Amino acid sequence: MPRFFFHLRGVLEDLDQDGVDLPDMEAAYLEAHQSALDMAQEWLHQGRNPRGYAFEVVNDTGEVVFELPFAEALDRQAGRRPVNLPGTIRTAKEQGERMMRLTAELAQQVKDAQANLRRSCELLQHLGKNRAG
Numbered sequence: 001m002p003r004f005f006f007h008l009r010g011v012l013e014d015l016d017q018d019g020v021d022l023p024d025m026e027a028a029y030l031e032a033h034q035s036a037l038d039m040a041q042e043w044l045h046q047g048r049n050p051r052g053y054a055f056e057v058v059n060d061t062g063e064v065v066f067e068l069p070f071a072e073a074l075d076r077q078a079g080r081r082p083v084n085l086p087g088t089i090r091t092a093k094e095q096g097e098r099m100m101r102l103t104a105e106l107a108q109q110v111k112d113a114q115a116n117l118r119r120s121c122e123l124l125q126h127l128g129k130n131r132a133g
Contacts, residue, residue, distance in 0.1 A: 001023060002021070002060060003022075004022055004031070004057055005059075005060075006032055007056040008056075009055070009056050011053070019060070028066075032055040035055065036053075036055060040053075051071040051074065053070045054069040055068045
């Protein structure tokens with residue numbers, strides 16, 4: 001029986017380390033849907049907005065098999081038709097966010113390299129003065 005992992009994505013993120021053995025992807029979807037509804041109900045009672053959260057469901061090889069936004073589960077329960085972004089828009093948004101993170105990391109690495117280069121130049125100048133004197 002395949003194992004599925006239900007990673008919670010949103011403001012808070014929680015990686016499922018244990019997973020659940022389920023017969024197929026449909027059973028995993030139903031599990032994610034019910035869990036999203038249960039968690040959303042609890043959070044709403046606490047005054048928290050669950051709409052910014054989603055389950056990223058991953059199989060035992062680490063492949064994402066589907067994502068279930070809590071908003072979709074809540075809309076479906078309320079009888080509203082879920083709003084689905086076309087896959088290309090969602091992918092572009094995710095890639096844009098990833099690019100922003102990588103750009104920020106690269107900028108920090110450039111700053112660190114420049115600082116190291118300055119320190120190296122200072123050390124070389126100091127060594128040169130000591131040898132000359």
